Amino acid sequence: MIDRSKPKQAPAPDANALGVSEMVALALAVVWVIAIAVQLILSPGAVLTGPLSFLMLLLVVFMPLALIWGIVSTARTIRALRDEAQHLQVAVDAMRHAYVLGQQGGSQPSVEKKLDEIAAAQRKTETALAMFTSRRDTALTVPSADRKAALALPVKRVSDAEPSFALGTPADDLRAPLSVGDFVRALHFPENPEDKAGFRALRLALEDRQTSRLIRAAQDVLTLLSQEGIYMDDLKPERCRPEVWRRFASGERGREIAGLGGIRDRSSLALSASRMREDPVFRDAAHHFLRSFDKTFAEFEKNATDAELADLAETRTARAFMLLGRVTGTFD
Structure with a gap:
């Protein structure tokens, strides 16, 4: 457990206070001056015999005092540096303590989270802009993907020459049509074992005859691609305008719909092309998926x-x- 108490602050040193070394040096200086004075009083004529003797006297008196106070000054500087280093260590410990508390409290969002939020906002903006590039759905009074069918229902025509038998209504006619939201969610497949909405949509899609064929074909190719280390979540295709998708649905092929081929990952393209040439099972599964x-x-x-x-x-x-x-x- 991390200690959340505030680090202790060291007491600030008093610059004017005398330490032990200063007091000892002062005592030695006083003793030395007294000893010199006593010597001069007891034998004044033996010391002062000429200019050179006077110079030597000054050196004898003041040189030891200068050495003593030089040593004292050096010791005081070292003590000040040691105190400053101690205060710096306390400041560093306080900064580290605050950083750990901030990380545990989660007060600062991570850079990855910020980037994900920016990417999500950009995708929403691009989708909103794409909605104005092509036609609108005017058949619905309340445009909701959960209320309308995903696939256009075929119109059944019964010829007068064909006899009808009262054998009951087929189960497919009694089942509610698959909604757009469930259709799209099923084609994306569940995200993880806890994705209940994804599994629900997948179950409903498998109950629809036409959609189930596409789901199974997609599952086959996704499994085969994963054997080559190719996963759809790793691919980031370029966005294409909805009108190009509609041109593909109307039957156009070739360079007119080249914008649909938004996958630019060279490694995935090369591995898929090589598997397509060498593996007939993969080739058949791919063509069946594309047709579906x-x-x-x-x-x-x-x-x-x-x-x-x-x-x-x-x-x-x-x-x-x-x-x-x-x-x-397909897009060549």
Whole structure:
């Protein structure tokens, strides 16, 4: 456990106070001056016999005093430096204590969290701008992905020549259509074992006949790609305008829809192309997935708004389509 008490402050030294060394030096200086004075009083004629003798007397008197006070001054400087070093150590300990408390309290957000918030805000802005680049869904009075069907329902026509039998209504006709929100969430697959909403959407999607074919095909190619170390979460495709997705749904191919091939990761493209050439199982799974995506997306586009197309483009299934579409030359 970290001690949260404030570090103790060392007492500030008194610059004018006399230490033990100063007092000892003062006593020695007084003793030396008294000894010289006694010597001069007892034998004055023996000492002062000429100019050279007077100079020697001055050296004998003042040289020891200068040495004593030089030593005392040096000792005092060393003591001051030691006290300053002690105060610096106390200040460093206080700064370290405050830093540890700040880290435990979580008062400062991490740089990674700030970058994630900026990236999320940028994605929301790009999605909002993309909504104004193409058509709107005018068929709904309340535009909600949870209220409308993801795929356009086929119109069943019964010929008069065909007999009808009262054998009951098929189960597919009684089941509610898969919503856009569940469709998009299912194509992204659950994030983790605790993603209850993701598993619920996946279960509903597997109950839909057409969507289940795309889900299983996507699961096959994602499993095969993971064997090469290619994961859709690692790919960051370039954004494409919704109108290009609609042109793809209408049947256009080639360079007119080249913007859909937003995967630029060279390593993933090279590994996928090599696996496509060498592994017939991977090649068949990839072509089956692309056909399923093409057919299902054409039905989804009829009911989808631009924002819903942008959400679909962020799913793992859509990223696999962009990657394999570039490998197979769909955008060439």
